[in-house]
Amino acid sequence: MQFSLEVMYQIGVNNLFAINIFFIGQMILLGLFYNSLLELKSQKLFVKSSVICALLFLGVQFTLDSSQFLKFNLTEITLTSLLVVVFALFHFYNMLTETKRFYYVTIGIVFYLLASTVLFLIGNLSSELDNDVKYLTWMLNAFLAIVFQFFILYEWKVSFSNKIND
16 A cells, blocks of 8 residues: 555655545455454444445545545544444453454554544644644654554464464
């Protein structure tokens, strides 16, 4: 994703549509991930229906104002990210009484998506600020993404690396 965005930027193509596709795809894929982990039918129904409702909402938004697809769409970022956080919180709740499957990944998802959503909101609202301040916001987001990757790596080490060696 990062490579394709960089290539589009270098050749002068507006790459914001790819960000919108990324956030929608992230919501769908992580919705499917958490739907597979959840066992309560009511939670599964909530995940499926909220993803469908979010897609319908965004489809209507893009239909009414197609320029939103080519912009930094804070409504989309907030909606898709917070839905995934809710799905992850369902999983945390279930882990209170069940085995801790994908515990560290879920911690990373909640931490990263909440923090990055706040940074996106601040970054968009602070467009009038100095470029150094905006750069700091993006660097902090990049750092958070790396921390998130370490959560995934640790989850792999704890959950799967021993199975490979056995």
